[in-house]
Amino acid sequence: METLQKILNQYNIPEISPIEIVRESSDNHVYLIGEKNKKILRVSKRLPIEDLRFEYEAMEHLISDGFPVAKWTKTKDGNFYAFAEEIEVAVMFDFLDGYHAGADKGTLPTKEQAYTAGRALASMAEISKTFRPSSSRRRNIFVELERVLQNEETFKKDFEGGEIFVEQVKEVIKFGREDDSPVGFIHNDYRSGNVFFKNDKEISGVIDFDWSCIGPIIKDLALGVLEWSFPDGKTEPDFTIFDAFLDGYNSIAKEKIIRGLKLYSWIKFAALSDTATFFCDRLASPDLKKKIARSYMYKKYLFFNSL
Numbered sequence: 001m002e003t004l005q006k007i008l009n010q011y012n013i014p015e016i017s018p019i020e021i022v023r024e025s026s027d028n029h030v031y032l033i034g035e036k037n038k039k040i041l042r043v044s045k046r047l048p049i050e051d052l053r054f055e056y057e058a059m060e061h062l063i064s065d066g067f068p069v070a071k072w073t074k075t076k077d078g079n080f081y082a083f084a085e086e087i088e089v090a091v092m093f094d095f096l097d098g099y100h101a102g103a104d105k106g107t108l109p110t111k112e113q114a115y116t117a118g119r120a121l122a123s124m125a126e127i128s129k130t131f132r133p134s135s136s137r138r139r140n141i142f143v144e145l146e147r148v149l150q151n152e153e154t155f156k157k158d159f160e161g162g163e164i165f166v167e168q169v170k171e172v173i174k175f176g177r178e179d180d181s182p183v184g185f186i187h188n189d190y191r192s193g194n195v196f197f198k199n200d201k202e203i204s205g206v207i208d209f210d211w212s213c214i215g216p217i218i219k220d221l222a223l224g225v226l227e228w229s230f231p232d233g234k235t236e237p238d239f240t241i242f243d244a245f246l247d248g249y250n251s252i253a254k255e256k257i258i259r260g261l262k263l264y265s266w267i268k269f270a271a272l273s274d275t276a277t278f279f280c281d282r283l284a285s286p287d288l289k290k291k292i293a294r295s296y297m298y299k300k301y302l303f304f305n306s307l
Helices: 002-008 049-064 111-128 143-150 152-158 162-178 217-229 239-250 261-280 296-305
Strands: 019-024 028-033 039-045 082-084 088-094 183-186 195-199 202-206 213-216
Touching: 002 039, 002 082, 002 088, 049 088, 049 111, 111 183, 111 195, 111 202, 111 217, 111 239, 143 152, 143 162, 143 261, 152 162, 162 261, 162 296, 183 217, 213 217, 217 239, 217 261, 261 296
Parallel strands: none
Antiparallel strands: 019 028, 028 039, 039 088, 082 088, 183 213, 195 202
């Protein structure tokens, strides 16, 4: 709490309490600050300032073109980030009102919500074509998959299904490097939990750009259409929702994407990348069940690999 107070003291905001943690992950902790003038504070492991600048500039670019994202709050010194003990780095955003579409085992988004989400993703992609960052981004679409290769022997030796998993990872990396799809800024984590709706026909904002990077634009679509139509725990996607998301995307996108082999290949790439993150983040955990097939995202990969 002392660290949080040091961070909050760097901002000129009306309220610095109450403080409520809303999300914890291996990458960062996210807090809700205040009651009447709410702010969102994201505290991360020490990140290169170039990475933060990339994210900041991308969101400013989207805002300048009218796309709804949470505006960054600058510190008293005019910086877009705050430090604490030279260990953690924090950024603050405006609070977004709205609601999320359901995307879990019991509740899927409606067709209208999926269509709206697809349209919004395509709008972001079109606006981002003119984005020219002044800073490079350390993250790219291969980072999580390459973590598997860095721990290749561990996966092969200790994991049930590890050997074939490593080969599948190598296969999708090869595909991703050889594919010639148009490249641009991508959100890289376009799940229902990161999209707020004003109503079912209009979003109020998109959040969580900390995994954003430059990459094939179709990769963003692949993860989005997968996650909105194929919730964890299901055995197959709802292709009615899948098609609604894709139709919404194609209603805006200049380059139309069909439901076919290329999109399925990028879906497999996205699913394996998430599988890699799940296991690599937990390699040191004594409670980790070392069975690749236990991963929900790996099950989604297997479904599309069977088509």
